[in-house]
Amino acid sequence: MDWFLDPLQYSFIIQALLAAVIVGVVCSVLGTFVVLRGMAFFGDALAHTILPGVVIAFLLGWPLAVGALIFGVLTAVGIGVLTERGDLKEDTAIGVVFAGFFALGVAMLSMSDSYTVDLAHFLFGNLLGVTQADLWTTAVLGAIVLITIFLFYKEFLVISFDPVLAVTLRLPITFLRYLLLILIAVTIVVSLQVVGIALMLAMFVTPAATASLLTRRLPTMMVVSASIGAFSGVAGVYASYYLNVASGPAVVLIATTIFLLVFLFAPGRGYVWGKLV
Amino acid sequence: MTEMVKQIKRRGVSHEPGLPTLEMKHVSVAYAAGANDVTSARSTQYAVEDVTFRVGAGERIAIVGPNGAGKSTLLKLIVGTLKPSQGEIDIFGHGPDGHICIAYVPQRSQIDWSFPVTVEDVVMMGRAGQIGFFRWPRRADWQVVKACLARVNATHLAKKQIGELSGGQQQRVFIARALAQEAELLLLDEPLTGLDIPSQDAIFEVLESLRPDGVTVVVSTHDLNMAAERFDRVMLINRKVVALGEGTAVLTTENLMTAYGGHMHVVGDDMLLADTCCDHGEENQ
Numbered sequence: 342m343d344w345f346l347d348p349l350q351y352s353f354i355i356q357a358l359l360a361a362v363i364v365g366v367v368c369s370v371l372g373t374f375v376v377l378r379g380m381a382f383f384g385d386a387l388a389h390t391i392l393p394g395v396v397i398a399f400l401l402g403w404p405l406a407v408g409a410l411i412f413g414v415l416t417a418v419g420i421g422v423l424t425e426r427g428d429l430k431e432d433t434a435i436g437v438v439f440a441g442f443f444a445l446g447v448a449m450l451s452m453s454d455s456y457t458v459d460l461a462h463f464l465f466g467n468l469l470g471v472t473q474a475d476l477w478t479t480a481v482l483g484a485i486v487l488i489t490i491f492l493f494y495k496e497f498l499v500i501s502f503d504p505v506l507a508v509t510l511r512l513p514i515t516f517l518r519y520l521l522l523i524l525i526a527v528t529i530v531v532s533l534q535v536v537g538i539a540l541m542l543a544m545f546v547t548p549a550a551t552a553s554l555l556t557r558r559l560p561t562m563m564v565v566s567a568s569i570g571a572f573s574g575v576a577g578v579y580a581s582y583y584l585n586v587a588s589g590p591a592v593v594l595i596a597t598t599i600f601l602l603v604f605l606f607a608p609g610r611g612y613v614w615g616k617l618v
Numbered sequence: 619m620t621e622m623v624k625q626i627k628r629r630g631v632s633h634e635p636g637l638p639t640l641e642m643k644h645v646s647v648a649y650a651a652g653a654n655d656v657t658s659a660r661s662t663q664y665a666v667e668d669v670t671f672r673v674g675a676g677e678r679i680a681i682v683g684p685n686g687a688g689k690s691t692l693l694k695l696i697v698g699t700l701k702p703s704q705g706e707i708d709i710f711g712h713g714p715d716g717h718i719c720i721a722y723v724p725q726r727s728q729i730d731w732s733f734p735v736t737v738e739d740v741v742m743m744g745r746a747g748q749i750g751f752f753r754w755p756r757r758a759d760w761q762v763v764k765a766c767l768a769r770v771n772a773t774h775l776a777k778k779q780i781g782e783l784s785g786g787q788q789q790r791v792f793i794a795r796a797l798a799q800e801a802e803l804l805l806l807d808e809p810l811t812g813l814d815i816p817s818q819d820a821i822f823e824v825l826e827s828l829r830p831d832g833v834t835v836v837v838s839t840h841d842l843n844m845a846a847e848r849f850d851r852v853m854l855i856n857r858k859v860v861a862l863g864e865g866t867a868v869l870t871t872e873n874l875m876t877a878y879g880g881h882m883h884v885v886g887d888d889m890l891l892a893d894t895c896c897d898h899g900e901e902n903q
Contacts, residue, residue, distance in 0.1 A: 377733065377734075492751075492752050493751075494754075495742075495743070495746050495749065495754070495755075496746065496751070498735075498739075498743065499743050499746050501733075502729075502730070502733050502735060502740075502743065503724065503729065503743070505697060505699060505722050505724060506722070506743060506744070506795075508697060508698060508699050509697055509698075509717075509718065509720050509721060509722050509799070510718055510744075510746055510747035510799070511715070511716065511717070511718055511747065512746070512747075553734065556734060557734055557736070557779040558734050558735065558736055558739065558779075559734045559735060559739070561734075562734050
């Protein structure tokens with residue numbers, strides 16, 4: 342047990358572990374909707390397009406969440422406007438906005454003196470640098486995301502499964518879509534320090550995809566996905582501590598390993614199972 | 619009083635007594651964007667053109683016609699996902715927008731059957747409007763779901779993931795969802811496609827059992843015999859309404875020639891339709 346307890350004598354490790362668990366849970370729960378609605382590319386784009394907002398907030402000393410949210414909403418609206426006329430496909434519009442905003446963010450950051458260190462932290466996270474204040478922001482924003490999902494669960498389920506039913510039930514579809522986008526933007530902010538922009542997508546998609554191979558109902562899928570996310574977070578911190586690898590990639594690699602194991606060996610649905618029967 | 623206000627809110631817009639369940643007046647839908655432009659009216663292409671009809675409470679109507687004739691378009695207009703370029707659609711005296719009494723059973727090809735929901739989850743989705751925001755289903759809602767599944771003989775399927783069902787079972791589950799929605803106007807898009815005869819019979823049995831409740835049923839189908847035998851009235855369309863009335867009166871050789879044109883061949887006294895496929899048609903895309 343020493344290997345487990347040893348790192349816990351450092352407060353920065355405890356803070357990193359708590360942050361990793363919160364982010365693992367929040368990302369993986371919201372990730373089930375990202376996976377079911379086929380929004381992976383959009384989620385990846387949003388993670389990149391918030392960079393200019395984060396950089397502006399960082400340079401001006403504002404809370405990073407504010408800048409990120411502004412650019413998150415700008416992205417969603419921008420993509421909406423570009424596709425409205427019908428002569429640009431949505432993934433094309435996402436691609437244009439994605440690359441443009443990301444370049445803007447990197448360009449702005451390159452004007453700061455500590456360019457390379459800052460960029461690395463934004464891109465790949467800085468889990469071991471989580472402060473007490475960061476932890477509070479993460480916990481509060483994470484709780485808001487989970488509570489919102491809980492409150493709008495049945496509406497999100499309907500618009501994801503059968504949009505026409507949502508029309509006949511006269512649900513406020515546009516509002517619900519934007520709400521989901523805002524939740525994704527908030528979650529990205531929450532996760533920035535843990536995995537960083539470049540690997541954000543993995544936290545949304547990988548645990549949820551793993552859970553989808555193991556479950557048949559959305560609530561169970563969310564619980565399994567959250568467990569995988571939390572476990573990957575904790576295991577990632579330990580791997581980072583003992584193997585001296587960057588924490589963000591460590592978290593993601595563990596989530597990916599779990600996915601591969603499930604993909605190969607899941608009872609009834611795994612690849613190996615299919616070959617045996 | 620407050621109870622009534624709640625009722626109206628829950629039921630969507632109020633229903634004017636004495637008005638037909640569904641009425642379309644001179645409804646047209648133009649194809650391309652900009653087609654509403656008056657100056658280019660002469661070259662406008664229509665998906666449906668100048669459609670006028672009314673349907674009374676409890677009636678069951680089959681819409682038949684070749685691929686691309688506008689069957690799905692008509693259903694989308696009634697649901698409200700598509701707005702007409704011209705004309706007026708009234709459901710109990712109001713446009714489709716405010717109603718939560720319209721239920722739509724989609725073509726089976728339009729549903730992701732691997733979605734992680736069970737049969738009872740799907741039926742419960744129909745209750746989302748009644749339950750209202752910020753609330754979770756209560757015991758009464760689960761009882762409604764149970765009763766609806768019992769009405770379509772699917773009680774034993776409640777806990778199954780929807781991908782484990784046969785085609786006929788899938789249709790019946792979606793009809794149960796419409797019942798849970800407390801629908802008064804039930805629209806089914808190609809519900810019989812790909813089903814064997816016993817499964818089709820089971821669906822008709824369920825639809826028949828709704829008649830005493832005054833539920834109006836509008837079905838699009840490729841099966842002309844079925845339309846003529848099982849429905850009160852048949853609407854034959856090819857963009858425009860070719861004929862509307864009792865099956866035998868509508869499905870005459872002359873009318874069918876008008877609607878199907880080159881896709882139909884008359885061999886002696888028998889007619890052959892070369893156009894009866896469904897699941898790959900351009901309407902489904």
